[in-house]
Amino acid sequence: MITYTIKKTIVERQKSKEESLILLNERGEEVSALEILKVCEPHRLFAFDGQMGAGKTTFIKKLCEEMGTVDVVNSPTFAIVNVYDVEQPYRGEVYHFDCYRLKDIREAIDFGAEEYLYSGNYCFIEWPEMIEEILPDDTVWIKIEPQENGDRLLMIDD
Numbered sequence: 001m002i003t004y005t006i007k008k009t010i011v012e013r014q015k016s017k018e019e020s021l022i023l024l025n026e027r028g029e030e031v032s033a034l035e036i037l038k039v040c041e042p043h044r045l046f047a048f049d050g051q052m053g054a055g056k057t058t059f060i061k062k063l064c065e066e067m068g069t070v071d072v073v074n075s076p077t078f079a080i081v082n083v084y085d086v087e088q089p090y091r092g093e094v095y096h097f098d099c100y101r102l103k104d105i106r107e108a109i110d111f112g113a114e115e116y117l118y119s120g121n122y123c124f125i126e127w128p129e130m131i132e133e134i135l136p137d138d139t140v141w142i143k144i145e146p147q148e149n150g151d152r153l154l155m156i157d158d
Contacts, residue, residue, distance in 0.1 A: 002039060004031070006055060006144070006152035021062045023154070033063045036142070037090075037122075040156065043140045045117060047128030050144035055152045057098075059144060060124045064094055067122075075126075077101060080111060095123045099130035108134060 005024040025031050040046070048056040061073040068087035076082040076098045084094045095116045102108055108131045117123055117136060128135060141157040 002026075002156040004036075004154040004156075006059060006154055008150065021058065023062075033059070033066045036063065036154075036156065037067075040140045043138055044121065045123045045125070045136060045139040047125045047132075047135060047139050047141045048144060049128060049141060051146070054144045054146055056126045056144055059152075059154070060096055060126070063124065064096070067094065069094065080108075081113075081116060090122070093119075093121050095119070095121060097123065097125040097128075097131075099125065099127040102127075102130045105131060105133055 003026055005028075007022045007024065009020050009022055021033070023031050023033050023035065025035070036046075048060065050056050057075045064071075064073045064084050064086070067090040069084040070087065071082075071084040073084060073096070074082070076096055077100060080098060080101065082096045084096065086092060086094055097113070097116070099108065113131060114134055117134065125131070125135075125139075128139070128141075143153075143155045143157070145153045145155070147153055
């Protein structure tokens with residue numbers, strides 16, 4: 001099991017405040033969110049597990065931004081899957097699933113989930129337990145767990 005800590009920080013900008021995430025490795029050193037992709041190479045399918053409000057969408061947003069997306073990253077709750085274009089070095093498309101609203105596996109099959117999953121592109125999946133039976137065996141499972149101090153513990157099942 002590989003663990004990281006996700007800390008939220010507030011960045012003061014002219015006339016505004018922005019929330020930002022900092023990812024810390026086990027030694028407490030700040031690392032890029034892309035570290036997750038590096039330690040999990042060559043895997044491209046990531047199942048994010050965590051309770052409502054754990055920070056799954058927020059972390060996926062940070063990850064996509066660091067990958068070089070030119071698109072707005074938000075929760076695909078109603079669309080089920082969003083497609084983001086990314087620039088160098090991760091050129092291509094990233095698929096962001098939110099399976100929370102799926103009633104059964106048949107819905108996932110009907111909208112073509114398997115085509116996305118076997119495309120060779122990065123797939124980030126929220127509420128993966130809803131489609132677990134069609135996830136490839138090499139899917140990387142990442143659990144995000146809120147901590148009492150507001151931080152999040154990110155655990156990669158290696």
